[in-house]
């Protein structure tokens with residue numbers, strides 16, 4: 001092949017071509033094997049080549065692959081929505097299907113705004129969000145995101161602006177207890193509400209555990225209860241962005257279950273299709289749907305491919321597979337094992353400052369000096385070097401960036417398929433240790 005017509009993330013980098021996948025492994029055209037230790041972008045959560053899913057895709061394509069959602073419904077879309085209502089907490093019973101996580105958070109944002117409009121409160125249209133967050137790449141989703149690099153070029157067009165801190169105890173709890181940190185974060189939210197005025201705010205959005213912009217930042221058990229109490233006091237909806245954490249990734253079906261808080265809307269994606277098809281959802285509570293059902297009766301959002309029957313059948317097969325094979329439990333058990341093994345590595349390592357996460361969502365933060373927690377010089381680009389060293393060892397890890405200014409917080413996420421076995425975790429850790437030694 002002399003030239004390419006495909007626009008790739010980095011245009012002058014030669015990407016290896018993957019020929020096939022099997023379980024937690026991917027194989028490239030030269031026969032090199034990789035452990036998919038990041039599940040791509042925290043997506044391939046049941047591994048590659050699962051026969052039940054492939055069969056369900058074939059079955060559905062024999063029936064019908066596409067109908068338009070404003071003309072018809074289908075059995076597969078109805079069944080998927082029912083299944084999601086069964087696995088979701090509280091009264092989060094309604095699903096709006098879209099094609100990507102960005103569309104899911106953006107739909108959640110729009111539904112939150114519409115909820116207040118239907119109740120006659122037309123000025124409640126701002127979304128409060130946190131720095132060190134990522135909610136998606138489309139303009140509405142990006143406007144809520146606290147990911148500096150991804151915002152930078154489009155800043156003049158972004159209407160929302162993140163304003164809060166994310167719980168980053170590794171650094172924030174140096175001088176304070178975790179409880180004091182949580183009080184600070186909740187006060188910050190309250191001050192922001194008072195500054196903007198509660199009549200101008202529709203919702204607060206947060207990732208239960210921060211992914212790309214934090215490296216599996218994990219809040220305390222009490223953090224979300226404090227934040228939700230502030231939201232409730234000022235009549236502000238809470239949207240949980242579970243695009244990365246949803247559907248078993250953290251050892252519970254939804255990560256918010258760890259924190260005993262039921263959101264008003266959940267955005268989910270990635271693991272819900274496990275990468276077998278592009279599909280995501282905004283999952284909406286009865287409370288939020290009620291005024292819409294009584295009012296305009298139309299959720300003002302949607303895409304040509306929303307509720308696509310082919311994708312719905314695929315996701316349904318993924319969710320059935322997860323249930324039948326106790327995949328969420330495996331995520332909890334082998335995730336705890338993975339974290340323990342990485343913590344052992346960290347003790348002997350000069351550069352691992354923090355290991356955090358829940359389930360098979362493990363964040364590893366690198367520092368120049370473990371005592372002072374000083375970060376590496378930017379020019380050293382330690383995250384790229386870690387990712388590259390692992391790549392050479394046949395292990396994929398997901399780069400993440402912590403730190404509000406984008407200047408501190410070099411992290412990676414280990415997030416293999418939730419079906420990984422204990423022996424496969426051992427092999428993943430072995431490869432990670434070899435790569436680490438190359439960088440240290």
Ligand code: PLP
Nearest residue numbers: 100101102134135136211243244
């Ligand atoms: N929200 C979170 C928490 C994410 O991690 C991502 C993607 O990484 C998104 C939203 C956007 O999802 P997508 O890339 O499918 O548009």
